[in-house]
Amino acid sequence: MAAMAHRESMLTAAAQATGPLAGIPVAVKDIFDTSGLVTSYGSPVYENHQPKSDAAIVTLLRRNGAIVIGKSVTSEFAYMAPPATRNPCDLRRTPGGSSSGSAAAVAAGIVPFAIGSQTGGSTIRPASFCGIAGYKPTLGMLPTVGMKCFSWSLDTVGLFGAGVRDVAYLAQVLSGRQLAPGDVTANPVFGVPDSYPWTAPSANASGVLDMAVRAIEQAGGRVQRVRFAPWMADLVAAHDTIQSYEAYQTLGFEYDHHRAGLSPLLAGFLERAGRVDTGTYVQACVLAEQAKARLSELFDGITGLLTPSAPDEAPDGFASTGDPAFNRNWTLLGCPCVNVPGLGGTRGGPIGVQVICRPWDDTRCLDAAAFAEQAIAAAVGRFPAT
Numbered sequence: 001m002a003a004m005a006h007r008e009s010m011l012t013a014a015a016q017a018t019g020p021l022a023g024i025p026v027a028v029k030d031i032f033d034t035s036g037l038v039t040s041y042g043s044p045v046y047e048n049h050q051p052k053s054d055a056a057i058v059t060l061l062r063r064n065g066a067i068v069i070g071k072s073v074t075s076e077f078a079y080m081a082p083p084a085t086r087n088p089c090d091l092r093r094t095p096g097g098s099s100s101g102s103a104a105a106v107a108a109g110i111v112p113f114a115i116g117s118q119t120g121g122s123t124i125r126p127a128s129f130c131g132i133a134g135y136k137p138t139l140g141m142l143p144t145v146g147m148k149c150f151s152w153s154l155d156t157v158g159l160f161g162a163g164v165r166d167v168a169y170l171a172q173v174l175s176g177r178q179l180a181p182g183d184v185t186a187n188p189v190f191g192v193p194d195s196y197p198w199t200a201p202s203a204n205a206s207g208v209l210d211m212a213v214r215a216i217e218q219a220g221g222r223v224q225r226v227r228f229a230p231w232m233a234d235l236v237a238a239h240d241t242i243q244s245y246e247a248y249q250t251l252g253f254e255y256d257h258h259r260a261g262l263s264p265l266l267a268g269f270l271e272r273a274g275r276v277d278t279g280t281y282v283q284a285c286v287l288a289e290q291a292k293a294r295l296s297e298l299f300d301g302i303t304g305l306l307t308p309s310a311p312d313e314a315p316d317g318f319a320s321t322g323d324p325a326f327n328r329n330w331t332l333l334g335c336p337c338v339n340v341p342g343l344g345g346t347r348g349g350p351i352g353v354q355v356i357c358r359p360w361d362d363t364r365c366l367d368a369a370a371f372a373e374q375a376i377a378a379a380v381g382r383f384p385a386t
Contacts (some may be wrong), residue, residue: 053148
């Protein structure tokens with residue numbers, strides 16, 4: 001944890017709390033402002049920085065009775081520089097990033113819920129690596145005011161919990177929307193891509209996806225093979241262009257005045273980002289909007305897509321937080337995504353599968369993810385199906 005609240009104040013607050021999250025401890029990624037806790041954004045530039053107000057998502061937590069017990073470690077400004085946090089499933093591996101501490105805190109049983117974020121793959125990928133549920137809502141469903149902005153077109157609040165129903169309940173409380181699954185959706189139809197024009201999963205991840213497909217079919221769900229159009233491959237470059245151009249603006253003060261305090265990885269990224277011209281950025285934004293207008297091509301006839309959450313298990317060591325190749329496109333398109341835990345790879349670590357739906361179809365996305373989670377649990381025998 002990057003910072004912890006005082007024990008006595010937490011106990012007092014928990015005893016007095018009311019609301020649907022009354023007394024429940026929550027960890028908050030250290031890119032969200034907290035009036036009572038240091039917020040450093042994962043950077044020495046903001047060491048001992050004390051905001052005077054809470055981020056909007058923190059206010060929502062507290063209004064509903066949750067107890068913010070501490071700030072979870074983040075990669076520097078939620079970029080890619082690996083922090084020191086270890087994966088509770090295997091201490092020799094990364095937990096992923098940039099929401100490293102949020103995923104690890106839930107996986108280790110420190111808290112039942114944690115708040116993270118996703119600009120590329122910073123919620124779904126760590127959830128996959130740590131064997132827990134992660135939910136990236138539709139872009140804009142949860143407020144990002146008071147979050148250290150990296151890319152205003154992409155930044156999304158992410159939620160972590162042990163299982164899909166956990167994150168669905170938390171999202172329902174925070175958003176005021178009916179999101180928590182009741183009776184799991186009967187016979188959902190999952191679209192499973194034949195291939196991915198922009199990347200390829202490892203044999204390990206492909207094997208896990210095949211196991212999930214078999215479990216879903218055994219539980220009465222249906223699987224339909226789908227083929228991505230070639231234009232999907234162009235979205236990776238569009239995401240990179242938009243993220244780069246916007247990060248050069250949002251982190252302009254830090255880059256211009258505190259460059260020596262930035263990691264070489266981030267400083268190098270921002271140097272390259274400064275070369276992205278406005279015309280190229282506008283073209284990428286237009287491409288993204290055109291792609292959003294074609295989403296019916298992807299989702300017609302299916303409940304949601306089912307893909308790997310990450311190309312493989314968590315990498316060994318701490319040189320990298322992993323590859324967001326299976327997340328970037330959906331973040332760009334604003335789609336809700338849920339990491340479904342329960343399966344593992346050949347090297348002994350968790351690998352999740354990801355349910356993806358069209359924007360603002362979050363209820364269906366969480367329902368389908370809950371179905372998949374229950375089917376997987378029944379297939380592997382970890383606990384009886386209900």
